[in-house]
Amino acid sequence: MLQLLLSMSVAVLPAPGHSHSHSHSHSFGEIFGDLRVGEKYISDTKIVLKCGDEVVTASTDSLGSFRLSAKGSGKCTVTVAYDNQTPSLSVVVFDEPARYRLIIESKDGKYLLKRV
Numbered sequence: 001m002l003q004l005l006l007s008m009s010v011a012v013l014p015a016p017g018h019s020h021s022h023s024h025s026h027s028f029g030e031i032f033g034d035l036r037v038g039e040k041y042i043s044d045t046k047i048v049l050k051c052g053d054e055v056v057t058a059s060t061d062s063l064g065s066f067r068l069s070a071k072g073s074g075k076c077t078v079t080v081a082y083d084n085q086t087p088s089l090s091v092v093v094f095d096e097p098a099r100y101r102l103i104i105e106s107k108d109g110k111y112l113l114k115r116v
Contacts, residue, residue, distance in 0.1 A: 029093030087113035
């Protein structure tokens with residue numbers, strides 16, 4: 001079994017002398033998901049992903065879905081512009097896409113952004 005795993009892992013490695021001409025030198029992180037308040041999905045709402053100095057923005061579609069891609073990965077912040085407030089949430093962006101189901105909750109007149 002170990003031999004089979006080893007042979008499988010070798011099979012996916014690039015061949016020696018493989019050209020790095022297509023941007024494998026830096027990773028790309030992506031988060032996607034949906035945004036809602038209570039049971040209502042929110043459309044046309046601005047979402048900002050900030051990873052270090054990089055800032056990526058998008059808006060939710062008619063079903064409250066979003067997709068944000070960053071050049072890097074690691075600890076980032078997602079901020080939503082909703083009802084004159086900008087609640088935010090710390091996220092971790094990986095090399096592989098990660099799903100975030102986000103919900104805005106109201107507490108003491110302030111909005112909080114949470115992961116469901």
